[in-house]
Every structure is written in structure tokens, then in C-alpha cells.
Amino acid sequence: MATSSQPRFQFRLRVYRDGGIAIGPGKIALLEAILQAGSITAAAQQMGMSYRRAWLLIDELNRALREPAVESAVGGARGGGTVVTEAGKELIRLYRGIEATAHAAAADDIAAMTRMLAD
Amino acid sequence: MATSSQPRFQFRLRVYRDGGIAIGPGKIALLEAILQAGSITAAAQQMGMSYRRAWLLIDELNRALREPAVESAVGGARGGGTVVTEAGKELIRLYRGIEATAHAAAADDIAAMTRMLAD
Numbered sequence: 235m236a237t238s239s240q241p242r243f244q245f246r247l248r249v250y251r252d253g254g255i256a257i258g259p260g261k262i263a264l265l266e267a268i269l270q271a272g273s274i275t276a277a278a279q280q281m282g283m284s285y286r287r288a289w290l291l292i293d294e295l296n297r298a299l300r301e302p303a304v305e306s307a308v309g310g311a312r313g314g315g316t317v318v319t320e321a322g323k324e325l326i327r328l329y330r331g332i333e334a335t336a337h338a339a340a341a342d343d344i345a346a347m348t349r350m351l352a353d
Numbered sequence: 354m355a356t357s358s359q360p361r362f363q364f365r366l367r368v369y370r371d372g373g374i375a376i377g378p379g380k381i382a383l384l385e386a387i388l389q390a391g392s393i394t395a396a397a398q399q400m401g402m403s404y405r406r407a408w409l410l411i412d413e414l415n416r417a418l419r420e421p422a423v424e425s426a427v428g429g430a431r432g433g434g435t436v437v438t439e440a441g442k443e444l445i446r447l448y449r450g451i452e453a454t455a456h457a458a459a460a461d462d463i464a465a466m467t468r469m470l471a472d
Contacts, residue, residue: 242369332459339458340451
């Protein structure tokens with residue numbers, strides 16, 4: 235008899251404002267990809283989205299923040315280079331930290347919910 | 354000058370298994386609606402979904418669990434009545450509890466993230 239795979243618990247944090255998602259899993263993953271890949275072009279390619287879509291997401295994110303998370307992608311002053319700012323890195327750190335904290339704090343209830351699942 | 358609305362932080366917990374969502378916000382909201390409305394028909398109407406869609410979601414949920422969350426909707430023995438079982442109520446309690454615990458535990462980091470948002 236086939237048994238089910240191990241369940242996977244996923245928390246997703248979204249910050250809504252003015253009817254839209256100011257900060258969410260898609261924007262944070264894109265920010266991490268830019269940090270790793272060094273450009274919006276490479277990050278967009280890696281995530282399977284168009285450059286235009288990636289640029290719009292970053293532009294939205296920057297507008298939602300007091301200080302931009304990514305520089306020169308919007309301003310374009312440095313001719314192609316894309317830098318995740320200190321504010322951007324802090325945002326990633328906080329976002330992933332919140333997810334980890336949530337998981338850890340809810341561990342007992344998550345275990346109890348796991349026990350309710352069929353084998 | 355127009356100012357932005359207050360940000361709203363939303364945690365969403367999803368339990369993935371066998372490539373699908375075994376438990377997620379849609380199924381829990383539907384379960385709560387059935388508990389309140391007393392039937393799948395009324396709950397589906399309230400949530401703006403078809404009876405068929407609601408039935409399929411509940412069937413999926415019941416199959417994912419050791420004990421069913423809803424009875425007689427699937428079995429159909431009581432001729433129309435729909436009962437959220439003790440297991441179903443426990444699932445709602447755990448799910449909403451996990452969300453609340455996550456919010457409370459991450460309150461400091463959520464406040465720090467709020468301070469990063471533009472006015």
C-alpha cells in the first residue's frame with residue numbers, strides 16, 4: 235500500500251498595504267536572488283520571470299519602504315549594476331527571521347496537527 | 354499629501370503533502386463557514402464558491418486526516434445535514450492557534466519591519 239510523503243509546513247508572511255502586498259514571499263525571494271546573482275536580469279532569469287516583471291516588483295518594494303532595498307535598478311545611475319542595500323539585507327534578515335520564529339514558537343501545535351494527518 | 358493606510362501583517366500556514374495542499378487557509382475558512390452555517394450548501398454560497406468546489410475541498414481535507422473533519426457531507430447518511438466533527442473543531446482551533454502564536458512570537462521583528470515601511 236502506498237504511504238503518503240512526510241508533510242511539510244510552510245508559513246508565509248505577507249504585509250498588505252493600500253490594497254496590495256507591500257512585502258511578500260515573491261518579493262523577498264527575488265531580493266535574495268538579486269543579492270546572489272548580482273543583477274535583476276540574472277535574478278529574473280533564475281526565477282523564470284521576465285525582466286520587466288522583476289523590475290516592477292522591485293520598484294513596488296522600493297516605494298513601500300522608507301529606504302530602497304535595491305539601488306541603481308530603479309535609478310539606473312551605475313549603468314547596469316544592481317546593489318541590494320543594507321536596508322534590503324535587513325529586510326531579508328527580518329523576514330526570514332520572522333518565519334523561523336513563527337515555526338519555532340508554534341512547534342507544539344504543529345506537531346499536534348501532524349498527528350491529525352492520515353498515514 | 355495622501356498617506357498610506359496602516360499595514361496589515363498576515364501569516365498563512367499551509368501543510369503540503371504528496372504535491373498538494375493538505376491543509377491551508379481556504380479549507381480552514383470553509384470549515385469555519387460550515388460550522389457556522391450548518392451545511393456545505395450555505396457555506397459555499399457564503400464563500401462565493403460552487404457546491405461542487407466546496408465538496409471537493411472537504412473531501413480532500415477528510416482524506417488528508419486520520420479522522421474526518423466533516424461528516425455526512427461525504428457519507429451522506431443523514432440526508433443533507435453536515436456536521437463538523439470534534440476532529441474538525443480541533444483542527445480549526447490548532448490552525449488559528451498556530452497563526453496567533455506565530456504573530457505573538459514574531460511581534461518584535463514585525464514591529465521592526467513596520468518601521469522600515471514608508472509613511
